[in-house]
Amino acid sequence: MKQKSITIYDIAREANVSSATVSRVIAGNYPVSEKTKKKVFDLIEKYDYQPNAVARSLTKKESKMIGVILPDITNPFFAQVFIEAEKYALTKGYTLILCNSMNSSELESRHLRVLSERQVEGIIFMGGRINKTHPEVSEINELKYVIEKIPVILVNGRMETLECPSISTNEAKGIELIIDHLVKQGHTKIGLIGGMTGITTTDIKVEAFRQNLEKHKLAVVDSWQIYSGYDVKRGKEAMEEMLEVNKHNLPTAIIGINDLVVIGALKLCHQKKINNFSFVGFDDSELTQNSIPEITSVSHPYNELGEKAVDMLIKSKTTDSKAENLFIDPHLVVRESTI
Structure with missing residues (x-):
């Protein structure tokens, strides 16, 4: 009974x-x-x-719940930050609620509304509107309204008009590490593929790419920098364009805006039986160790991003101090693709 x-x-x-x-x-x-x-x-x-x-x-007045809004849980970067934040939050007695916006501003809005109504103690926000160089006014105002009610922490993104704590990888430093490494390997012709203009993480990397080429007195060739997107398919397309447009003057090393783009580029080269490029990714996801060749990649400080985001949120509940914006340096993991 x-x-x-x-x-x-x-x-x-x-x-x-x-x-x-x-x-x-x-x-x-x-x-x-x-x-x-x-x-x-x-x-x-x-x-x-x-x-x-x-x-x-x-x-x-405590729910011990933290909402997390991200654009794509299948993207290794967002998934890894979420995992690290969740592991750490559990040790602090908090539970995370995952909201996947699927790259939709409308879904982001819905998640913001639902989470603030369900009395979460704060929101960790990644991607989407906080990565737009020019977000819509309505997107800014909506987030501002939520911030007035509960703490919001931004990860790898900013909205200049909002007083909101944030924590980011120093992605410009990551590009600097890549180019310094490639130059030491003897490369003087370096290309960059992937990403989209108007997305802050891409804009930061593209600007750092050009600045560091100039620092090493290397040629900045417009056709060696190709926007395409962020997934494997877009990586294949970007590499195909690189080969087509630069038939008689190809770079010898290719940087991908992330690891997925590099995987796509490698697949195309394998299909075409081309193996005379060095490749470097960005994110150091598990894919880099399971690819042939294993891929050199910039590694985010995932532990720090996840843990500090949770700490900043908990701290912001009890303090009115000025919003802090933390930048953490990444490191380069060298593997077969550049050796």
């Missing part, structure tokens, strides 16, 4: 006190006599009573 669930009213009845008194004992922030406390706690232990989490959250 199934045992009846013990309620706060059962505890109150057996302790011969009101349910409000039991609530006060559990909350621990109201004066209750030591004798009554002991009686209530003894019964809680006797019946292994677990206070309802929702009711407790209403009393304490």
Whole structure:
């Protein structure tokens, strides 16, 4: 026979006190006599009573839930940051709620509304509108409205008009590490493929790419920098364009805006039986170690991004200090594709 669930009213009845008194004992922030406390706690232990989490959250104004909005959970970067944040949040007693916007601004808006209505204690936001060079005014205002109600932490993105904490990888430093490495390997003709103009992470990498070529007094050839997108298919297309447009003057090393783009470029070269390029990715996802050849790639500080995002959110609940914007340097993991 199934045992009846013990309620706060059962505890109150057996302790011969009101349910409000039991609530006060559990909350621990109201004066209750030591004798009554002991009686209530003894019964809680006797019946292994677990206070309802929702009711407790209403009393304490704490849900211990953090919303995470990201554009594409299949993208290795977003997935890895989420995993690191979730592992760390659990050690702090928090649960993460994943909201995948599928690269839709409308879905982002819906997630923002639902999360703020469901009393999460804050939101960690990645990708989407915070990576647009020129976001819509409505997108800015919508996020601003949410920030006035609950803390929001931005990961690898910014909205210049918002006073909002953020944490980012220093992606310009990542490109610098790549080009320094390629130059040491003897490359003087370097190309860049993937990404989209108007997306801040791409714009940062493209600008750093050109600046670092100039720093090393290397040629900046417009046709060696090709926008295409962020997935394997777009990588294949970009590499095909690179080969077609630069038939008589190809670079010897290719940088991908991320690892997926490099995988696509490698697939095309394999199909065409071309193996005279060095390739470097960005993100250091698991794909880099399972590719042939294994891919040299810039590694984000995933642990720090996830953990500090959670810490910043928890801190922002209790402080009105000026929003901080942290930048963390990545490192380069050298593998077969550039050796």
